[in-house]
Amino acid sequence: MTVPALRIAVLVPCFNEEAAVATVVSDFRKALPTAEIFVYDNNSRDRTVEVARAAGAIVRSERRQGKGHVVRRMFADVDADVYVLVDGDATYDAPSAPRMIDVLVNDHLDMVVGFRVDQSVAAYRPGHRTGNWMLTSFLSSVFGQAFKDILSGYRVFSRRFVKSFPVLSDGFEIETELSVHALELALPVMEVETPYYARPEGSFSKLNTWRDGFRILSTILKLYRSEKPLRFFTLIGVFLMLVSIGLAIPVIITYLEEGLVPRLPTAVLSMGLMIVAVLSVASGLVLDTVTRGRREIKLLSYLSQPAIGRD
Numbered sequence: 001m002t003v004p005a006l007r008i009a010v011l012v013p014c015f016n017e018e019a020a021v022a023t024v025v026s027d028f029r030k031a032l033p034t035a036e037i038f039v040y041d042n043n044s045r046d047r048t049v050e051v052a053r054a055a056g057a058i059v060r061s062e063r064r065q066g067k068g069h070v071v072r073r074m075f076a077d078v079d080a081d082v083y084v085l086v087d088g089d090a091t092y093d094a095p096s097a098p099r100m101i102d103v104l105v106n107d108h109l110d111m112v113v114g115f116r117v118d119q120s121v122a123a124y125r126p127g128h129r130t131g132n133w134m135l136t137s138f139l140s141s142v143f144g145q146a147f148k149d150i151l152s153g154y155r156v157f158s159r160r161f162v163k164s165f166p167v168l169s170d171g172f173e174i175e176t177e178l179s180v181h182a183l184e185l186a187l188p189v190m191e192v193e194t195p196y197y198a199r200p201e202g203s204f205s206k207l208n209t210w211r212d213g214f215r216i217l218s219t220i221l222k223l224y225r226s227e228k229p230l231r232f233f234t235l236i237g238v239f240l241m242l243v244s245i246g247l248a249i250p251v252i253i254t255y256l257e258e259g260l261v262p263r264l265p266t267a268v269l270s271m272g273l274m275i276v277a278v279l280s281v282a283s284g285l286v287l288d289t290v291t292r293g294r295r296e297i298k299l300l301s302y303l304s305q306p307a308i309g310r311d
Contacts (some may be wrong), residue, residue, distance in 0.1 A: 006308070008035035009080035009100065012057070013070040014086045018046040020090035025055035027094035028086070032101075038078055039088065040070050048088075066176040081308055083162050087153035092116075096194040100156045103192055105308055110161040111182050111189040113147070114154030116196035135217060139176065142224050143183045148191055150179045161187065164302035173219035179222045185299055224234035229291055233284030240277035244270045 010028045014021055025037055039052040041061045053059045062073045071085070082101055088090050092114060102114045136150045153175065161182070169177045182189045225232045247270040255261055 006101075006105070007080040008032055008082045008084065008231070009078045010035050010037040010084045010086065011071075011078065011104045012037065012039045012050065012052075012069055012086055013042060013074070014044060014048050014088035015110075015304065016038055016046050016048060017088040018048050021048055021057075021088050022050045022055040023087050023193070024086070024094070025052060025057045025213045026096065027163040028133045029096040032084070035084070036080070038074065040074055042067070042070050064170070066170040067176075068167060069174050070169070070174075071174050075162045075165060075167065081159050083157040083159070085153070085155045085157065088101050089124065092154040093195040093197070096154075096192070096241060097156070098191050100194070102158050103159060103190060108188065108307070109190055110187040111115050111178070111188065112156040113149065113179075113191045114152050114156075115149045115153055115191040116154070117193050117225065118196045122171040132237045133310040135176070135220070135231075139179065139220055142220065142228075143180060147179055147243060151175050154194060158301050158308050160305040160307065163305050166186075169219055171215055173215050176219050177240050180220075180227065181298075184227050184295060227291060227295075229287035230284040233280045233287070237277040237280035237284070240273045240280065243276060244273035247273070251299045291300070 010032060012021070012024055013026075017024075021039060025039065028035065028037055033100065037057045039050070039057040039059050041049050041059060043061075043063060043065055049059055049061075060073075060077065062070045074085075077082075082104065084097055084101070086094075086097075096114065100114065103109065104112045115206075132149065132151050136147055139147065139150055155175075155178065165178070167174065167177070168217055181187075247266055251261060251263055251267045254263070261267055
């Protein structure tokens with residue numbers, strides 16, 4: 001390790017991972033001998049807790065169901081200099097952790113994402129590769145910076161990132177929120193290729209391709225609305241203006257030709273849409289000021305934490 005004095009915490013969220021959790025704990029114990037390994041159980045109905053404890057992990061629990069709730073609890077409870085967040089399904093490569101930490105420390109980064117390179121056809125479930133590409137492309141188009149794998153569950157963070165990150169989501173969309181937080185504050189991040197393996201026998205994915213995909217897409221839209229309100233509400237306002245103008249043109253032509261307004265409901269609808277469009281743009285302007293203030297507060301919270309290697 002580059003800086004052996006660093007306090008390193010490995011955070012492993014688990015739900016019914018009896019078949020995999022012992023392997024995860026053992027592999028990360030070998031890869032990071034000085035690290036503390038925390039397994040947070042999320043209402044497992046199998047022997048996950050017993051197996052994790054027997055493997056030597058520090059086991060805690062979060063009763064509110066959902067990975068976002070677990071990550072919120074982890075970030076609040078655990079004190080360290082470097083945090084390694086990894087799913088408890090034994091699909092991620094533990095020997096990559098020291099390299100990811102070295103990149104974080106040596107390049108003075110706040111997040112290193114494990115870009116998954118699958119080692120077998122079974123590593124990705126059908127539709128997940130396409131869904132990940134679509135969501136990653138959408139996020140890049142919205143926030144202007146390309147991530148190759150925003151849904152990776154393997155990440156290394158600085159203390160600054162963890163203690164200034166306001167976890168809002170409650171489910172698997174937490175990875176999207178982590179990426180957006182880094183983009184919005186322009187934090188230094190990097191992706192590092194890591195092997196990605198198929199789940200061991202007896203371990204099953206908790207993701208639902210369509211349900212969780214729509215939840216992640218919904219999270220991106222919500223974050224876009226809250227983080228870029230001027231652009232969001234201006235787009236809505238422009239759309240409503242175009243519809244209003246489209247409805248008004250025939251009414252105006254008829255009035256100019258005949259001096260009458262025979263389609264009064266259409267005229268009223270057009271006027272109403274134009275008023276709503278103006279209000280939408282005005283709302284975007286007001287909310288943009290609020291968002292800038294909130295972003296400054298988050299940045300100050302981030303800067304209040306010491307950088308890696310400093311007290």
